[in-house]
Amino acid sequence: MTYQNLIVAIGERIATLTVNRPDKLNALNDATIGELGAAIDELRARPDVAGIILTGAGRAFVAGADIGELASQAPEAARARALRGQAIFRRFETSPKPVIAAVNGFALGGGCELALACHVRIASEAAKFGQPEVKLGLIPGYGGTQRLPRLVGRGRALQLLLTGEIIDAAEGFRLGLVNRVVAAGELAGAARAMMAQMLANGPLALAACIDVTGRGLDMTLDDGLALEALHFGDLAGTSDMTEGTRAFLEKRPPQFTGV
Numbered sequence: 001m002t003y004q005n006l007i008v009a010i011g012e013r014i015a016t017l018t019v020n021r022p023d024k025l026n027a028l029n030d031a032t033i034g035e036l037g038a039a040i041d042e043l044r045a046r047p048d049v050a051g052i053i054l055t056g057a058g059r060a061f062v063a064g065a066d067i068g069e070l071a072s073q074a075p076e077a078a079r080a081r082a083l084r085g086q087a088i089f090r091r092f093e094t095s096p097k098p099v100i101a102a103v104n105g106f107a108l109g110g111g112c113e114l115a116l117a118c119h120v121r122i123a124s125e126a127a128k129f130g131q132p133e134v135k136l137g138l139i140p141g142y143g144g145t146q147r148l149p150r151l152v153g154r155g156r157a158l159q160l161l162l163t164g165e166i167i168d169a170a171e172g173f174r175l176g177l178v179n180r181v182v183a184a185g186e187l188a189g190a191a192r193a194m195m196a197q198m199l200a201n202g203p204l205a206l207a208a209c210i211d212v213t214g215r216g217l218d219m220t221l222d223d224g225l226a227l228e229a230l231h232f233g234d235l236a237g238t239s240d241m242t243e244g245t246r247a248f249l250e251k252r253p254p255q256f257t258g259v
């Protein structure tokens with residue numbers, strides 16, 4: 001598929017999805033959000049893709065929802081915009097294939113929310129994070145009020161949400177918003193290296209980790225433990241578990257097939 005505002009590049013089972021509206025700092029207008037939805041569905045379905053890296057073209061990751069479009073929204077349209085974006089970001093979050101945000105620059109508003117919907121965030125030293133919606137008389141509408149406190153705790157999340165302050169990558173790392181900070185020139189390589197490390201493992205096990213941590217956080221501990229045991233049992237019936245355990249015992253690298 002071809003896209004107006006996205007670039008998709010696939011190699012070595014890794015898809016790199018680049019938001020490409022650099023003159024607007026990759027701001028997410030409705031058209032770009034729609035394309036993100038189509039792209040994540042395409043990449044989830046493609047058999048030649050096992051993991052996804054999301055990044056931005058130019059000096060921004062994504063500088064937020066397109067404020068030009070927000071400026072004229074009426075309540076019903078705004079609610080519909082939030083629900084549509086939330087559903088699309090959820091497709092990233094629930095992807096059984098790992099999704100890494102390689103945050104190259106501004107990740108503000110919807111851009112920070114998009115990074116939060118990814119499984120892991122690697123930031124360049126040039127990255128900046130923030131939820132400045134309150135400065136516009138708004139709140140985040142693409143999941144920021146829900147994912148940020150789950151990731152960094154309510155107090156830290158409310159500090160960012162209520163001040164609208166913009167923080168650098170080092171502070172993002174300190175808060176737990178960012179997994180790793182690297183020099184700007186090393187971002188793409190670091191994201192690929194971490195993805196390659198993930199993709200050396202059993203794909204069914206990766207999908208199970210994503211599912212059980214994602215759903216488990218919304219459950220009681222006992223329900224989450226039950227879900228973990230369910231996946232643990234299912235994986236015991238796979239060829240991948242037979243291969244992974246046998247390869248260890250035979251002191252050789254495993255050859256996973258995803259069945």
Ligand code: COA
Pocket residue numbers: 023024025027063064065066067068106108109110132133136
């Ligand atoms: N929506 C629409 N356009 C945006 C945008 C957004 N969220 N963020 C940046 N842009 C546009 C600017 O309007 C400008 O367009 P123009 O050249 O046609 O005037 C272009 O991108 C470059 O941005 P500019 O503001 O000139 O760059 P800067 O380096 O001076 O400032 C930011 C960078 C990120 C600090 C500033 O663009 C900003 O505050 N953006 C909005 C962030 C925000 O509030 N996001 C949450 C939205 S819910």
